[in-house]
Amino acid sequence: MRLASLGLIAVAAALSACTAPHLVDPQDAAERMVAGEALGTALGTGLGVTFAINPAIGAIIGAETGAALGAFTGIITAAPVPAYHPVAMPAQAVIPHFYDGWPPGYHAPPGNPETQPPPAG
Secondary structure, X not given: OHHHHHHHHHHHHHHHOOOOOOOEOHHHHHHHHHHHHHHHHHHHHHHHHHHOOXXXXXXXXXXXXXXXXXXXXXXXXXXXXXXXXXXOOOOOOOOOOOOOOOOOOOOOOXXXXXXXXXXXX
C-alpha cells in the first residue's frame, strides 16, 4: 500500500512539473498554508485517533501527516497573480458634449443655490 501511495505521489509530482509555473501572491500562499495546516492537523488527528490501534500514536502521526499535507495543499491551491494589461484611457471624451447638459427630465437639486447650471452648449 505504501509503495502504491508513493508511486501515486511521484506520478502527481511528475505531472505537475509539466505545467508552466505561475506566480502567486506570497501573502495569499502563506495564509492558505496556515489554514491548510490547521485543517489538516484537525482532520489528521481525528482520523488517526479513529483508525489507529493505539489512539495516542495515531493522533500524533495523523496530526503531523495532516499538517504537512494541509500545508502543501494550501500552497498549491493559491490563486495566481492577475496578469492583465492596463487599459489605455482616451485623450478626449468618447462621446463629445455628452455631459454638457442636464439629462432630459432632470433639473438642479432643490434647496441648493450653489449648484452650477450646465454650460450652454
